Amino acid sequence: MGTSRRTFLLSSGVLSSGALAALACRSPAAVAPVRKPSFYNEGAEPHVDHALARAKQLGARYADVRMVRRESQRVSTREDHVVGIEHDETFGIGVRVLVGHSWGFAATSMVDENGVKGAVEKAVANAKANQAIQKRPVELAPTPAVRDSWHSRVVRDPFAIPLGEQVEFLLALWREVERVPLVKHANASIEALGESKLFASSEGTRIEQSITRIAPWFEVTAVDTEHGEFESRAFEIPPMQAGYEYVTSSRLKSDARAIAEDAVRKLKSPTVSPGVRDLILAPSNMWLTIHESVGHATELDRAFGYEANLAGTSFATPDQIGKLRFASPLLSFYADRTTPGGLATCGYDDDGVATLRFDLIRDGVLVDFQTTRDQAGWIGRKTSHATSYAEDHKGFPFQRMPNVSMAPGSAKKDLQGLIADTEDAILVTGDASYSIDHQRFNFQFGGQMFYEVKKGKIARTLRNVAYQANTLQFWNSCDAIGGADSWELFGALNDGKGEPMQFNAVSHGCPPARFRRINILATDVRKGS
Amino acid sequence: MSGQRAVDPMDLAESAKKLAAHVAPGAGCFVSVQKSRFANVRFAQNEATSNGDDDEYSIGVRIVHGKRHAVATTNQSSIRDLRKTIERASEMAKLSPEDPEAMPLVEQVNVPPVPLAADPATAALEANARAGAIRSIVNHAEKEGLVAAGYYAHKSLDRVLVNSVGLRQRHASTEAKLTSTIRTADGRGSGWAGDESTRAHEIHAEAIARVAAEKGKQSVDARPLDPGRYTVILEPAAIGDLIGFLLGELDARRADEGRSFFSKRGGGNRIGESLFAKSVTLRSDPADPLLPSSPFDDEGLALRATNWIENGELRNLHYSRYWAKKSGKEPNGNAHGFHLSGGEAASLAELIAGVDRGLLITRFWYVRWLESSSMLVTGLTRDGVFLIERGKVQHAVNNFRFNESPVAVLRNVEAMTRMTYRIPSYGTLMRVPAIRAKDFLLASQSRAV
Numbered sequence: 001m002g003t004s005r006r007t008f009l010l011s012s013g014v015l016s017s018g019a020l021a022a023l024a025c026r027s028p029a030a031v032a033p034v035r036k037p038s039f040y041n042e043g044a045e046p047h048v049d050h051a052l053a054r055a056k057q058l059g060a061r062y063a064d065v066r067m068v069r070r071e072s073q074r075v076s077t078r079e080d081h082v083v084g085i086e087h088d089e090t091f092g093i094g095v096r097v098l099v100g101h102s103w104g105f106a107a108t109s110m111v112d113e114n115g116v117k118g119a120v121e122k123a124v125a126n127a128k129a130n131q132a133i134q135k136r137p138v139e140l141a142p143t144p145a146v147r148d149s150w151h152s153r154v155v156r157d158p159f160a161i162p163l164g165e166q167v168e169f170l171l172a173l174w175r176e177v178e179r180v181p182l183v184k185h186a187n188a189s190i191e192a193l194g195e196s197k198l199f200a201s202s203e204g205t206r207i208e209q210s211i212t213r214i215a216p217w218f219e220v221t222a223v224d225t226e227h228g229e230f231e232s233r234a235f236e237i238p239p240m241q242a243g244y245e246y247v248t249s250s251r252l253k254s255d256a257r258a259i260a261e262d263a264v265r266k267l268k269s270p271t272v273s274p275g276v277r278d279l280i281l282a283p284s285n286m287w288l289t290i291h292e293s294v295g296h297a298t299e300l301d302r303a304f305g306y307e308a309n310l311a312g313t314s315f316a317t318p319d320q321i322g323k324l325r326f327a328s329p330l331l332s333f334y335a336d337r338t339t340p341g342g343l344a345t346c347g348y349d350d351d352g353v354a355t356l357r358f359d360l361i362r363d364g365v366l367v368d369f370q371t372t373r374d375q376a377g378w379i380g381r382k383t384s385h386a387t388s389y390a391e392d393h394k395g396f397p398f399q400r401m402p403n404v405s406m407a408p409g410s411a412k413k414d415l416q417g418l419i420a421d422t423e424d425a426i427l428v429t430g431d432a433s434y435s436i437d438h439q440r441f442n443f444q445f446g447g448q449m450f451y452e453v454k455k456g457k458i459a460r461t462l463r464n465v466a467y468q469a470n471t472l473q474f475w476n477s478c479d480a481i482g483g484a485d486s487w488e489l490f491g492a493l494n495d496g497k498g499e500p501m502q503f504n505a506v507s508h509g510c511p512p513a514r515f516r517r518i519n520i521l522a523t524d525v526r527k528g529s
Numbered sequence: 530m531s532g533q534r535a536v537d538p539m540d541l542a543e544s545a546k547k548l549a550a551h552v553a554p555g556a557g558c559f560v561s562v563q564k565s566r567f568a569n570v571r572f573a574q575n576e577a578t579s580n581g582d583d584d585e586y587s588i589g590v591r592i593v594h595g596k597r598h599a600v601a602t603t604n605q606s607s608i609r610d611l612r613k614t615i616e617r618a619s620e621m622a623k624l625s626p627e628d629p630e631a632m633p634l635v636e637q638v639n640v641p642p643v644p645l646a647a648d649p650a651t652a653a654l655e656a657n658a659r660a661g662a663i664r665s666i667v668n669h670a671e672k673e674g675l676v677a678a679g680y681y682a683h684k685s686l687d688r689v690l691v692n693s694v695g696l697r698q699r700h701a702s703t704e705a706k707l708t709s710t711i712r713t714a715d716g717r718g719s720g721w722a723g724d725e726s727t728r729a730h731e732i733h734a735e736a737i738a739r740v741a742a743e744k745g746k747q748s749v750d751a752r753p754l755d756p757g758r759y760t761v762i763l764e765p766a767a768i769g770d771l772i773g774f775l776l777g778e779l780d781a782r783r784a785d786e787g788r789s790f791f792s793k794r795g796g797g798n799r800i801g802e803s804l805f806a807k808s809v810t811l812r813s814d815p816a817d818p819l820l821p822s823s824p825f826d827d828e829g830l831a832l833r834a835t836n837w838i839e840n841g842e843l844r845n846l847h848y849s850r851y852w853a854k855k856s857g858k859e860p861n862g863n864a865h866g867f868h869l870s871g872g873e874a875a876s877l878a879e880l881i882a883g884v885d886r887g888l889l890i891t892r893f894w895y896v897r898w899l900e901s902s903s904m905l906v907t908g909l910t911r912d913g914v915f916l917i918e919r920g921k922v923q924h925a926v927n928n929f930r931f932n933e934s935p936v937a938v939l940r941n942v943e944a945m946t947r948m949t950y951r952i953p954s955y956g957t958l959m960r961v962p963a964i965r966a967k968d969f970l971l972a973s974q975s976r977a978v
Binding site: 081082083084085086087088089090091092102103104105106107108109110118119122123125126128129130132133134135136162163164167184185221223224225226227228229230232304305306307308309310312313315394395396398432433434435436437438439440441442444446464466468470498499500501519521523524 | 567569570571572573574575576577578579580581582583584585586598599600601602603604605606614617618621622624625626628629630655656657659660663664667676678679680682708709710712716719721786787788792793794795796894895896897898899900902905907908909911928930932955972973974975976977978
């Protein structure tokens, strides 16, 4: 059925023979929903009602309950054989209560009368114990009570695809690359993730949602045993909120050999000469720079010191709204949990607030932060931006990054056009090493492939490249970006935040962009004896 | 109703094994059951923020049909869910191609239990005890006009492994962890301290508050210092951040395949080479009284005391059962706790006294791979970097990004403390000393406080 439908193009980001694949991943095909949650059939409603009623009895002025089922299936291969087939399922209930000034939370996987009762009591005990160390009362921004459901769109449910078909797809990738000289290893996998949840609150909201995500992966390693060197090259394909059709309509198979040849090309390429150079970033690289330096910097709880013990605080603070020149006037960044295919896309957040699109940086100036119901009032906002999320039933819902993207430019320019306009620069595609300080100033990123651009053309491949900059200096040095047709969506399944750490899946879209005078490092430190 | 049962993990594992024999007759099976309780409270801005308390099972079933195998896991303990999980694993295994690397199920070897690894009082800790620890940190910070954030968590695990060829292993453990970052109200200073132990009563909230507050106050007015190569004293938390990368690389297969720092040019690996300073020893031993850990690994393989690095020489790499068979070696299992030692210095003060010009570094942040053939990683300093001159701490300096290799650090060791410290960690348990090492590359400045 997939062939007759509009299928969305996948960006492999593969550069073969110097030709740039300018394929955009815009929006997934929208068809019939699958993976409706099944727990309505399991007598879940009484437990939800019981938990809310019990919380009220024990003195909660607000309570919400999430019943969450998560499934993941992972098929992985190395070279010509399967190394793992795994299926994981968790199910349970998380109860959050507001007693007096404080939050209390507890969870259990034992969803029966006793289990639910115990969880409510422990949540209330936590809230009461914490009263003594609570100063400002938790206040929730108002949100309308809703009864609704929302399901992500997929064409082919990945959990219904025969394992044999998935295995064969992955092993076929090895057959594409095994004859490329020096290519010794390849790892490949397909991971499917299903998340179904029922949210109910004491305010009368009841929302059923389900999300299907899929993450194909392919990486090739070339080894030069004689010289004791090796290089790996990963396919630039992001995880996506989609079904199995995302795998089969991708360029994984058609470009597998080019990926292997890239690995060998890297192995034979010279190390970059360090220094200050102009930089062109493909969307397959820049998404992660946006994630770290824009996405995390505009989390309101971080700006208020709530993450100080782990991920740190932020250079961006609410008093700078409307004032901070965050980026070049060419650049606007927005948050959007309605982006089609976006990993953080859903109908409602884990506070039960309808998702929306909002600007974070408009024409280069900081204009807003990511908020939840208990944070909106901190900066005088009347409503939440719907960015609450908990990884599973055990997770305390807190502020998590929505899809944060860079708006495309108005000019009809693509990556080829940017290259053609550039005298001397380094082009980076794909992501690899990444690190940023605990206030989001100093960052350093690597990549999958590095190309030297000379006089409007790709001159040669380089290796061992990293770029290091300060966030504000970096985004203000941007002098050209691609247009709407060059905008692509990338992302990750495993953005970690909080203690205990919870993982959030999030996407970032952007066009390619050029930056002036950036510090380029050579990461080539040959192993010592 | 879901039919959930709060049952003993060994009973649950044995029921799953019997059920597997019924559902998939003739197949091999391996069952792991973990019963856990995990509770925590988080604080920031001198007040409580989030918290949690949960009970969970984690039940994993591997079904083996000849050389075909697959794993299904669930957190549901009802017979119906166990059956569904076993059926799923069996169906997946049948559909899977043969795995040429498949190894037979692990046979039972009796291992000495490690009773020191579990503390009943820690397993039973309640909300008021957690809140009390936080309150003493917050009180300390408020008295000094400082702002505290942090995290207190404790967990208890009861873990059982059984299989269809007679494996029957059980290990109980507890863990309590308290960390705090204390900042000045103007945000110009930040300090950190933390501790982790098998026993919650060994964690001293007041002591953690004192150290974090002192570092926070001392790090105000950090003076700018140029990047470059410095002699550094890395406190245990910083060492832990680096050594985690080294542990992951102690893999014989990747070394033999030519894709690791431990690969030998021309083929093979570097076991037997003196790659580190003479004083450095890295050991894993489940019965280590200072770091008790599981006496078996995730497959049920008995873990013996192993020297990975001894007096600077690489003595062992991890051999999986498959790679060991292929290489004619003994498999040595995936150890759960690592202890780095060999120092002679009586204290951190003695390490400092021996520095003419160098830096004292509290901890690192966001350490990630940069280049794997030289095991190069990048990351940043945070929560207290101090200039040492003529054997004395002089003043705070700015933070830095470093690009450095844990191998180089352990090669450039000048001195280490005799005392080792357990690092608040995620997963693998670690105990390490404070280390003084020369020529550490601080590559660029960071304005972050």
